Amino acid sequence: MISTLLSRAGGPTDGDRTPRLLYGADYNPEQWPRTVWEEDVRLMREAGVNLVSVGIFSWARIQPAEDSWDFTWLDEVMDLLHEGGIGVDLATATASPPPWLTTAHPEILPVTAGGETVWPGARQHWRPTSPVFRRHALRLVRQMATRYADHPALVAWHVNNELGCHNVYDYSDDAARAFRSWLRARYTTLETLNRAWGTAFWSQRYTDWEQILPPRLAASHPNPTQQLDFKRFSSDALREHLRAEREILREITPDIPVTTNFMVMGGTKGMNYPDWADEIDFVSNDHYVQPGPQDRDELSFSANLTSGISGGRPWFLMEHSTSAVNWQPVNVAKRPGELARDSLLHVAHGADAVCFFQWRQSAAGAEKYHSAMVPHAGADSDLFRSVSELGAALKRLAPIAGSEREPAPVGILYDWESWWAGEQDSHPTSLLDYRQEALDWYTALLSLGIRADLVTTRSDLHRHRMLIAPVLHLVPADLAKTLTRYAEQGGHLVTTYFSGIVDENDHVWLGGYPGALRDLLGIRIEEFGPLLAGETTELDDGTTGSLWTDRITVTVPETDVLSRYRTGMHAGRPAVTRRVTGNGSATYVSTRLGVQGLASLLLRLLEPAGVESELPTAARGSVETIVRRSAEARFVFLVNRTDEAVTVPGLSGGVLLGTTNEDGTVALGPRGVAVLRQPTA
Incomplete structure (x- = not known):
């Protein structure tokens, strides 16, 4: 469906309707006097902008009172953009209710677990389950859709904005009623709910649906399955709001x-988000770099995961930043080359649209220090020149539009319910970080020059020769069978500590850990051995573990011990095991090894899986490679992960972006990107 949007973007001054990469930003003309608007359109064309998102936070301007509407300004903006050849991704404007609505109906305001009201003054101050908010929001959506249904600038609808960013968990009475309805649909009877929630513990047995509440502030740890179901419900409640707006559109x-x-x-x-992906016509994502030792690896990880959620199909980068943001403790400006590299990394992982927050940097408001395409300094600035250079680069990359991600040899399984359940309270450690463990595996693979895809349980796992499932804590019986079948049919599964421990109801798989995966892995663990903060353990292969250890007993003779603990309470016992099963294998890693330790281990695991780097030895670790493929060509992105110049020899193909040396090697400057076009086999 994104191909439809690609071909529709443009206007009477841009008659070429062939697919192209889209480029633009959130555009908030209501923040500026009318005299600025025409200059905006002129500068947009200069920068290569062909799409903007409009109306995201415009509810109070569009509907200044319950029975008053003002579309005059938005009509003019839509017309100006169309005349300038710029398509509009039009928001439904429901993200932030106006003051007249919250004054008349304070019952739409969210409530925290401790019973505090979340008051107006920022944004997203609405309950996902409020029938009053829903009624007013859908009235606005219908007005917007009716007015602009036939406007030639309209190329896509933008439902709400960042659903759940600030209001995913609401503990109000509206939420309590909706939660009970959700639970009735899931469990049908109270007896089934009581079994699933284990309410025999702590005298929590329910005898009437009205007794059930969200997991509000309690004297001790709330029921863990109640917490998990409330997370599921809260995600579903936002998805239902998305559906309600979408159906009108x-x-x-x-x-x-x-x-x-x-x-x-x-x-x-x-x-x-994997549960939400089928509700929309194409996936869109917002991403902002957060400074740290893995900042750009995290960007690549998130873009990769967005592609996994999208099923490998092209998606839309709705927001990222040209330079500094405003909401981090210290907001650092991007260095030369980072604006382009950040943007093109998203394109490499499947983005067919590259947009920023926002077009013109605000002069007032909470985000006035957030960077934009046109900064406070204006168009005569290095930042705007970089923005225009990126626009020109995206035009050169037009042949990529519509191509899909080529499957990588390695998949990393990312599962929201394991993330939710694995990090709840009352666990062996509160130091576990699900996302960080997955990111460490990803970074380790990048350091070896190995392509990997982030995938979900909805993905075709058999497309990958190796599947890494870190901290896969929640494993229903069906998923355990899928993973067993994957390994027996030739796949090489790798999983870690605290995996396979509970079922979909957060009940422990009995008989010894790792429960659901115990037979597949050929091991048994009687008791966990979490480590204190700062405590480490040495392995006999020279690597160092932290966070966690396990007292492993090998139960299947064919299970090999790849390394043992050299120090600590489990000294001499297995730390990493690998069992050959069918035509594949299943490996268990019982401690957190960090990026360097994982890279060392992967060198031993990749060879039997038949996985090797596609990069020449000299470029491995310095360069990330990502591949997109169409019916006509294979597009190879080479992204310099370092701050030094890198030369990549031995690759074929014409250069779509970047430069080559006289000897045919690809030259990547610091933080540089090149794109090669190769014929399909």
Whole structure:
């Protein structure tokens, strides 16, 4: 469906409707006087912009009172953009309710677990389950869709904005009623719910549905399955709001694709995006770099995961930053080359649209120090020149539009429910970081020059010769069978500590850990051995473990011990095991090895899986390679992960972006990107 949007973008001054990469930003003309708008369109064309998102936070301007509407300004903006050849991704404007609505109906405001009201003054101050908010929001959506259904600038609908960013968990009475309805649909009877929640513990048995509440502030740890179900419910409640807006848009504008912007980045975990992906016509994502030793690897990881959620199909980068943001403790400006590298990394992983927050940097408001395509310094600035250079590069990359991600030899399984359940309270350690463990495996593979895909349980796992499933804590019986079948049919599974421990109800698989995966792995663990903060253990292969250890007993003779603990309470016992099963294998890693330790281990695991780097030896670790493929060509992205110049020899293909030396090697400057076009085999 994104190909439809690609071909629709443009206007009367841009008659070429062939697919191209889209480029633009959130555009907020209501922040600026009318005299600025025409200059905006002129500068957009200069920068190569062909798409903007409009109306995201415009509810109060569009509807200044309950029975008053003002579309005059938005009509003019839509017309100006169309005349300038710029398509519009039009938001439904429901993200932040206006003051008149919250004053008249304070019952739409969210409530925290401790019973505090979340008051207006920022954004997203609404309950996902409020029938009052839903009624007013859908009225606005219908007005927007009816007015702009036939406007030639309209190329896509943008539902709400970053659903759940600030209001994913609401503990209000509205939420309590909706939670009970959700539980009735899931369990049908109270007896089934009581079994699933293990309410025999702590005298929690329910005898009436009205007794059930969200996991509000309690005297001790709330019921863990209640917590897990509330996470599921909260994600579903936001998805239901997405559906409600989408249905009106499809009713009135059936030919206009609908999307909403996910936030696959950092610690954002409240929304189960794989469950949401089928609700929209194409996946969109927002991403912002967070400084740290793995900052650009995390960017690549998140873009890769977005592609996995999208099923490998092209997606839309709805927001990222040209330079500094405003919401981190210290907001560092991007260095030369990082604006382009960050953007093109997303393109490499499947983004067919590259957009920023926002077009013109705000002069007032909470995000006035957040960078934009046009900074406070104006168009006569290094930043705007970099923005325009990126626009020109994206035009050269037009042949990539519509191509899909080529499967990598290694898959990393990322599962939201394991993330939720594995990091709940009352566990062996509170130091576990699900996302960091997955990111460490990803970075270790990058350091070896190995391509890897982030995949979900909905993906075709058999497309990958090796499948890494770190901290796969929650494993229903069906998933255990899928993983067993994967290994027996020739796949090489790698999993880690605290995996296979509980079922979908957060009940422990009995008989010894790792429960659901115990027979596949050929091991048994009677008791966990978490480590204190700062405590480490040495392995006999020279690597160092932290966070966790296990007292492993090998139960299947064919299970090999790849390394043992050299120090600590489990000294002499297995630390890493590998069992050959069928035509494949299953490996267990019982401690957190960190990036260097994982890279060392992977060197031993990749060879039997038949996986090797496609890069020449000299470029491995310095260069990330990503491949997109169309019916006509294979597009190989080479991304310099370092701050030094790198030369990559031995690769074939014409150069779409970048430079080559006289000897045919690809030259990558510091933080540079090159793209090769190769014929398909």
